[in-house]
Amino acid sequence: MSCFPSQEVAQGILEKAARLATKGRYGEQALDPHPVPPASQDSFDVPLPRNGRDPGEVIEALDRAARPGLSGMTQPGFMSWVIGGSHPVGVAADWMAAAWGQNACVYDASPAAAEAEAAGAKYLLDVLDLPRDSSVGFATGATMAAFTSLAAARLCVLERAGHDFERKGLCGCPEVAIYIADDAHVTNYSVLRYLGFGSNQMRRIPTRTDGTYDCDALERAMEKDTAPARIVLAQAGHIMSGAFDDFGRLAALCKRHDAWLHVDGAFGLWVRASRRLRHIAEGAELADSWSVDGHKWLQIPYDCGFAVIRHEEYHRRAMTMQAGYLPDGERRRNNSDYVPELSRRARGFAVWAVMHCLGRKGIEDMVESHCHAAHLLAQAIKRLDGVEVVNQQCLNQLAVAFECQSGDGAEAVAEALNASGRYFVRTASWRGRKLLRFSITNGDTGPDDIAPLVDQIIAAWQAVSLAAA
Missing domain, CATH: 1.20.1340 (dopa decarboxylase, N-terminal domain)
Structure with a gap:
């Protein structure tokens, strides 16, 4: 039965x-953006x-x-976190993937799932203008993409230092120095712990006011370090400021010290899709690996991320699973060779569909539209008394301070915006200040949406200021 x-x-x-x-x-x-x-x-x-x-x-x-x-994460007023709007074509493709019930592990199990990811990988490298011979794993998000990338990095730098990690693991391995910005995203610290690295291996480097590396401090730390194996983690799009590290200088330092350079580009790396704005991420192509999300700026439904690695040999050696019932040594793509999962959904179908629907120009236009919208918002609200746009707006992120006598201006404005039923924003603590964050990432949001948002902010701020007077 x-x-x-x-x-x-x-x-x-x-x-x-x-x-x-x-x-x-x-x-x-x-759905109300704010549940x-x-x-x-x-x-x-x-x-x-x-x-x-x-x-x-x-x-x-x-x-x-x-x-x-339910949060209205797909609504244009959702600006609380960097979350894409789930493109309808991606949703439809994801429904089809679920209905087809494909386990995207190996080519023999689902040739279509393998071919879709292979094609999606080519599109991704083209749009982001990364080395075309890089390998790409379709992970759950940027966190597992970073895990995958840094697993390959660990294997590589230990091998260069003369340690056989595949046979000995971390037992008796040479010291590995991990250089990471003090203000790096918390997921990077978590990933390093997952990979067996503790605080003794992490060299926390001071950051500038925008959260990026103090490269002089990094250079001094690398010069005096004696660890034979080294990994440097960089940022393309700081979560608060949207700022980018100096990739050219970081790449030169890594080359000098034989270090692996990884770029956390969860959302910011997509700026390379824009011919007008890609200079912001110039030099990122010099890295050894990159982690980037699909469910952020590309508008893929959850979950989707990409581990992009210049050195396919280390990528596959770090991830490949071997068993008597799995294909061995075949030339065709086995998706499980590039991510930590064996059984998993076929993420490539939604990626293929959305990238075809948007096209290269559609992705470029979307990124530029969001950055322009953030610029318009910054210009409008920085004129208000007691309001300060803390970051130098270069991307789609704004960090805003609302100073009033009660000291909770940002929280009060956030509550007023959320109560409107049109927006969902959140505050965050950064560098000792309570700030209101705006992340303009939804595919339905654009410059035309800024004027009504500004009106709501002005009304909310006036009410807060009067109450505090």
């Missing part, structure tokens, strides 16, 4: 799910029935349980 419904019932379930899902995005009941926590927290915590429920009823119950706690 099959546990699956009939083909006719299954078709109805999928159509109902599509109606309910799109109602929250395109219909009259669009209000439901009055009851037990919408999901109900007894598991002994006998199964009607499939259509289950889907409706799921919608009722989830909807009060």
